[in-house]
Amino acid sequence: FKERGENIWSFRSILWLVGSSLVVLxxxxxxxxxxxxxxxxxxxQKNNALASELFVLEREKAILxxxxxxxxxxxxxxxEEKNVLEGQLLIMKETLxxxxxxxxxxEEKESRLIKN
Incomplete structure (x- = not known):
């Protein structure tokens, strides 16, 4: 096909060009x-690994x-026991x-009796 002295692409060339473009696309x-x-x-995979690690850490945190x-x-x-024992110790010290x-x-009375 020629139009005013210029070559016009043939239908086949355009079809090959469009087909090649579609294949590349x-x-x-x-x-x-x-x-x-x-x-x-x-x-x-990373998300699943992190989720399982997070689950384990949360469980450990709950246990802790x-x-x-x-x-x-x-x-x-x-x-409370220490306070009770300290109270008992204080009472024992006072008793002692x-x-x-x-x-x-x-002993003073005894020494007086012995002297008399």
Whole structure:
């Protein structure tokens, strides 16, 4: 086909050009699609690994929180027992002091009786 002395592309050439363009476009889009699927797969694996690690850490935290509450209760009991024992120790010291004073008084009376 010629128009005013210029070559016009033939229908066949245009068909080959459009077909080649479509094939290149399909392969490019397919490559990008497959590459994104592969990357998404890696991200999903990382996400699943992090989610399972987070679950384990949250479970460990819950266990440690329970242990902390129990230990805190035990510490409170020990503090209460310590206070009770300190009170008993103070009473015993007072009793010992009174006994020593009574002993001194008795020894003084005894020494007076012996002198008389």
């Amino acid at each position: 399909c392969f490019s889009l397919g490559y990008y699609y497959l590459d994104n699927v592969r990357r998404d797969g890696e991200l999903v 929180d329970e242990d902390f509450v129990l230990l805190k209760g035990n510490v409170q009991k020990l503090i 002091q009174k006994t020593k004073e009574e002993k001194i008084i008795i």
